Amino acid sequence: MEHVKCECGHVNPHGTAFCESCGKPLADLGEKLILDMRYEGSARRSQTYKKTMIDQIWAFFSSVKVGVALIVITLIASAIGTIFPQQMYIPPNVDPAEYYKQQYGWAGKLYYELGFNNLYGSWWYILLIALIGVSLVICSLDRVVPLYRALKRQGVKRHPRFLERQRLFGVSHVSDLDKTMAVLKERLAARRYHVREEDGHLLAEKGRFSRWGPYVNHIGLIIFLIGAMLRSVPGMYIDRVMWIPEGETKEIPGTNGRYFLKSEKFIFETYEKGKDNEVFNAAIDRVGNGMIAKNYQTNVVLYKRVGPVIPGAKPKLEKVKEYPIRVNEPLEFDHYALYQVDFRLNEPKAMSFQLADKQSGKTFGTVTVDLYDPKESYNLGHGYRVELLSYFPDFEFDEDGNPSTKSRVPNNPAFVFKMYAPDRPKGETSFVAIQQTIEPFGNNKYKMAFAGLQTRNVSGLTVRRDFTLWILGVGGAIFMIGLIQGMYWNHRRIWVQRVNGELWVAAHTNKNWFGLKNELRRLLDGTGVMMPADQLENDKKAGQGGQVHGHGTA
Amino acid sequence: MDMAQLSSTLLYIAFVLYLIGTFFFGGAIRDKRKERQEKDRWSQLGISVTIIGFLAQVGYFVTRWIAAGHAPVSNLFEFTTFFGMMLVAAFIIIYFIYRVSVLGLFALPVALLVIAYASMFPREISPLIPALQSDWLHIHVTTAAAGEAILAISFVAGLIYLIRVVDQSKPSKRTFWLEVVMFCLITTLGFVIVSTAFGLSGYEAKFTWVDKNKQTDEVSYDMPALVGPHKGELMKESAGRMEPLVEMPAIINARKLNTVIWSLIAGTALYIMLRIFLRKRVAAALKPLVKNVNLDLTDEISYRAVAIGFPVFTLGALIFAMIWAQIAWTRFWGWDPKEVWALITWLFYAAFLHLRLSKGWHGEKSAWLAVIGFAIIMFNLVAVNLVIAGLHSYAGT
Numbered sequence: 036m037e038h039v040k041c042e043c044g045h046v047n048p049h050g051t052a053f054c055e056s057c058g059k060p061l062a063d064l065g066e067k068l069i070l071d072m073r074y075e076g077s078a079r080r081s082q083t084y085k086k087t088m089i090d091q092i093w094a095f096f097s098s099v100k101v102g103v104a105l106i107v108i109t110l111i112a113s114a115i116g117t118i119f120p121q122q123m124y125i126p127p128n129v130d131p132a133e134y135y136k137q138q139y140g141w142a143g144k145l146y147y148e149l150g151f152n153n154l155y156g157s158w159w160y161i162l163l164i165a166l167i168g169v170s171l172v173i174c175s176l177d178r179v180v181p182l183y184r185a186l187k188r189q190g191v192k193r194h195p196r197f198l199e200r201q202r203l204f205g206v207s208h209v210s211d212l213d214k215t216m217a218v219l220k221e222r223l224a225a226r227r228y229h230v231r232e233e234d235g236h237l238l239a240e241k242g243r244f245s246r247w248g249p250y251v252n253h254i255g256l257i258i259f260l261i262g263a264m265l266r267s268v269p270g271m272y273i274d275r276v277m278w279i280p281e282g283e284t285k286e287i288p289g290t291n292g293r294y295f296l297k298s299e300k301f302i303f304e305t306y307e308k309g310k311d312n313e314v315f316n317a318a319i320d321r322v323g324n325g326m327i328a329k330n331y332q333t334n335v336v337l338y339k340r341v342g343p344v345i346p347g348a349k350p351k352l353e354k355v356k357e358y359p360i361r362v363n364e365p366l367e368f369d370h371y372a373l374y375q376v377d378f379r380l381n382e383p384k385a386m387s388f389q390l391a392d393k394q395s396g397k398t399f400g401t402v403t404v405d406l407y408d409p410k411e412s413y414n415l416g417h418g419y420r421v422e423l424l425s426y427f428p429d430f431e432f433d434e435d436g437n438p439s440t441k442s443r444v445p446n447n448p449a450f451v452f453k454m455y456a457p458d459r460p461k462g463e464t465s466f467v468a469i470q471q472t473i474e475p476f477g478n479n480k481y482k483m484a485f486a487g488l489q490t491r492n493v494s495g496l497t498v499r500r501d502f503t504l505w506i507l508g509v510g511g512a513i514f515m516i517g518l519i520q521g522m523y524w525n526h527r528r529i530w531v532q533r534v535n536g537e538l539w540v541a542a543h544t545n546k547n548w549f550g551l552k553n554e555l556r557r558l559l560d561g562t563g564v565m566m567p568a569d570q571l572e573n574d575k576k577a578g579q580g581g582q583v584h585g586h587g588t589a
Numbered sequence: 590m591d592m593a594q595l596s597s598t599l600l601y602i603a604f605v606l607y608l609i610g611t612f613f614f615g616g617a618i619r620d621k622r623k624e625r626q627e628k629d630r631w632s633q634l635g636i637s638v639t640i641i642g643f644l645a646q647v648g649y650f651v652t653r654w655i656a657a658g659h660a661p662v663s664n665l666f667e668f669t670t671f672f673g674m675m676l677v678a679a680f681i682i683i684y685f686i687y688r689v690s691v692l693g694l695f696a697l698p699v700a701l702l703v704i705a706y707a708s709m710f711p712r713e714i715s716p717l718i719p720a721l722q723s724d725w726l727h728i729h730v731t732t733a734a735a736g737e738a739i740l741a742i743s744f745v746a747g748l749i750y751l752i753r754v755v756d757q758s759k760p761s762k763r764t765f766w767l768e769v770v771m772f773c774l775i776t777t778l779g780f781v782i783v784s785t786a787f788g789l790s791g792y793e794a795k796f797t798w799v800d801k802n803k804q805t806d807e808v809s810y811d812m813p814a815l816v817g818p819h820k821g822e823l824m825k826e827s828a829g830r831m832e833p834l835v836e837m838p839a840i841i842n843a844r845k846l847n848t849v850i851w852s853l854i855a856g857t858a859l860y861i862m863l864r865i866f867l868r869k870r871v872a873a874a875l876k877p878l879v880k881n882v883n884l885d886l887t888d889e890i891s892y893r894a895v896a897i898g899f900p901v902f903t904l905g906a907l908i909f910a911m912i913w914a915q916i917a918w919t920r921f922w923g924w925d926p927k928e929v930w931a932l933i934t935w936l937f938y939a940a941f942l943h944l945r946l947s948k949g950w951h952g953e954k955s956a957w958l959a960v961i962g963f964a965i966i967m968f969n970l971v972a973v974n975l976v977i978a979g980l981h982s983y984a985g986t
Contacts, residue, residue, distance in 0.1 A: 099947040110936040117926040306716045317713035362719035374919040497919045518900045
């Protein structure tokens with residue numbers, strides 16, 4: 036690698052714009068009045084080497100222009116994804132192709148055909164995010180290494196041509212140079228500048244750590260993106276749904292049979308006039324009394340299995356804790372979280388019938404059929420007995436006209452009972468469905484009279500375990516720290532030098548020039564040193580300016 | 590007087606004080622040619638009135654919080670009002686850093702417009718649905734609103750920069766787009782005026798209509814129906830009300846579109862009247878107000894607001910939002926439209942900062958970006974809440 040040796044003796048890497056140590060411009064600056072202080076004029080790989088393919092790829096991704104272009108493309112793509120709802124938000128049981136066409140016409144059809152219905156999961160969107168990630172890494176590496184080098188090696192004494200090309204620069208004649216220097220040094224230190232002195236020259240610097248802010252926040256972002264990627268690694272992320280009716284105990288899916296949950300009760304409450312805060316009355320009136328949800332809650336008991344898993348055997352359970360799961364208050368245990376997300380109210384649980392004499396109406400006992408686990412025989416005593424011959428939870432007539440069931444969910448239960456009585460020892464058969472009774476073998480003496488429906492509520496819970504969360508948390512925290520570091524602090528430097536009996540003052544900040552100027556004014560007030568002029572403003576006033584470039588640094 | 594009543598009164602007082610403050614800041618500009626003392630007195634009055642107004646609005650916020658039992662950031666009215674309050678707070682902070690009176694002349698009217706806009710939505714105190722019953726409601730929403738408000742100051746400074754710098758001697762792309770910005774602001778005023786006017790007159794027209802699932806439903810218009818709902822028919826009780834000129838297909842919310850059309854009509858009428866009265870572009874008429882503005886300083890304020898606001902926005906609208914989403918909705922990110930638009934806003938300002946810091950986009954370019962950024966924030970506030978319905982509870986209000 037070539038090196039460039041400056042007249043001050045410092046050896047700079049090839050491609051350096053001005054000497055890392057004394058600041059003497061190494062390249063031809065032409066007519067430019069102000070030095071481009073971005074990245075301290077350091078030699079960036081991307082700007083220096085452009086021969087090989089790798090150099091070119093490196094140069095491509097290290098360009099802020101490319102980075103911004105990627106951001107803007109992602110931004111536009113993201114916006115397109117919000118025109119119509121994404122597929123995950125449309126009803127789950129419809130054909131998406133049909134749905135988009137039917138709901139949004141030709142535009143919806145086009146949206147679906149272009150794949151925008153799953154935009155955020157599409158390969159090209161993920162590729163965009165990945166490219167931003169690559170750009171983050173390369174951009175940062177390309178800049179932070181030489182910047183660190185340059186800032187670490189900067190000398191106190193600077194070349195006059197470096198000083199006079201700073202945005203804030205002024206020359207003063209003071210009577211007592213030593214005294215003024217001493218005063219300035221003291222004042223700078225009082226303003227928390229880190230002051231270095233060399234041969235009677237001063238370099239005062241503060242907030243250098245803010246220069247690392249962008250790189251710190253980029254590291255945070257990369258960690259966040261890695262965390263998001265890890266989600267697709269098996270075992271890192273569990274997302275399951277669990278429907279649990281009141282009174283039942285079920286294995287929690289995703290826990291490999293280690294945890295069980297019992298639902299004691301599901302509670303659904305709404306806001307009601309009179310019961311709740313009076314100030315809500317107007318809002319309740321507008322929407323309707325009892326229409327605004329107040330609480331979704333499942334009171335549960337969490338159990339842990341003790342002992343080994345034996346297939347087929349009933350698990351031995353140990354109670355861990357009772358907990359009311361509410362929205363915003365998930366049950367957390369062993370890295371798992373159980374969330375209240377859905378519910379079904381008043382699902383049929385059991386149906387009751389009375390064995391009755393059709394003519395007299397006299398009854399001989401009640402039969403309660405569990406719709407999920409029906410018994411076959413019900414003994415009512417005194418010689419009365421009922422047998423359940425067939426049960427159709429979701430009754431319909433099939434193609435051949437025979438009774439059958441659509442599913443195992445008791446949406447429309449139907450039963451075939453055989454009723455035994457002392458005077459009917461052979462039994463009578465009765466087909467009982469909702470709102471209808473068929474007596475297939477002629478007129479019966481007895482009937483099964485409907486006597487009630489027991490219902491229960493079912494809670495829909497989501498089971499989550501996400502081992503990537505802490506990575507995302509760490510990434511997010513580092514990002515915020517870097518952002519605050521870079522945005523809320525500024526890197527300010529003030530050079531005070533004696534040049535041919537004159538006092539030269541130059542100052543630079545990576546941002547907030549207004550603040551630096553105020554600080555300089557206070558610093559120099561009463562010292563007899565002139566306030567350095569803002570050469571950028573002078574430049575503009577002289578009418579040579581035009582588009583302002585290059586006084587910002589990352 | 591009960592708490593809720595007191596709260597409304599305080600908001601009203603704040604609104605009037607901001608209006609008075611605007612005039613004082615206007616006075617500070619007008620008197621620039623006179624001695625400095627005089628100018629400072631106008632500015633001091635302006636900022637004092639603004640601070641008192643801000644305190645009144647804080648009073649509104651606190652009393653409403655006490656009355657409701659939860660932070661008043663739970664519906665569109667409350668959120669938007671809070672955004673207006675944060676805008677004023679951000680202005681006060683920036684004022685004390687930079688002491689630029691002209692900023693008040695533009696920031697306060699924007700805050701006024703925001704609060705007036707907010708007041709057009711249902712103002713009653715609403716109870717919290719289960720998803721909102723969390724301390725994260727206060728934490729997430731207030732931080733996000735504060736971030737957006739600080740970013741909005743960047744727009745105000747950018748707008749001042751553009752009014753000052755855009756050459757009004759001949760029409761150009763720049764004068765055109767600047768007028769578009771003016772027109773949007775005026776249309777917001779148009780919306781407030783028509784809503785208030787029809788609200789005061791108590792206009793109501795009820796229609797039966799057929800929605801996209803072929804269900805018959807009722808809809809109540811509070812403005813005369815220029816566009817009617819799908820297969821809409823005036824109900825008996827509304828006989829004699831205006832018949833719609835055009836009928837909309839079922840997928841379009843005709844009532845909201847109708848409001849938008851009325852606002853555009855009012856905005857256009859206002860704009861045309863202004864142009865006839867001023868005999869020049871609106872931005873050109875505003876130019877004398879900003880002729881003494883220090884451009885570099887305005888540019889710096891615009892950038893500084895982004896530098897301060899961006900981390901606050903990130904914290905509130907993304908990080909706190911993700912933490913809450915993980916607790917309430919089981920996942921920290923779900924591509925809900927509001928989430929996506931928060932991401933879009935964030936990406937935009939990230940691009941802004943990169944262009945400024947690394948590509949040297951200062952001055953006018955940076956000012957235009959600040960204007961676009963504010964447009965995105967407003968889109969997020971208005972369109973995403975009202976048009977693109979998602980999980981966020983303000984939708985559909």
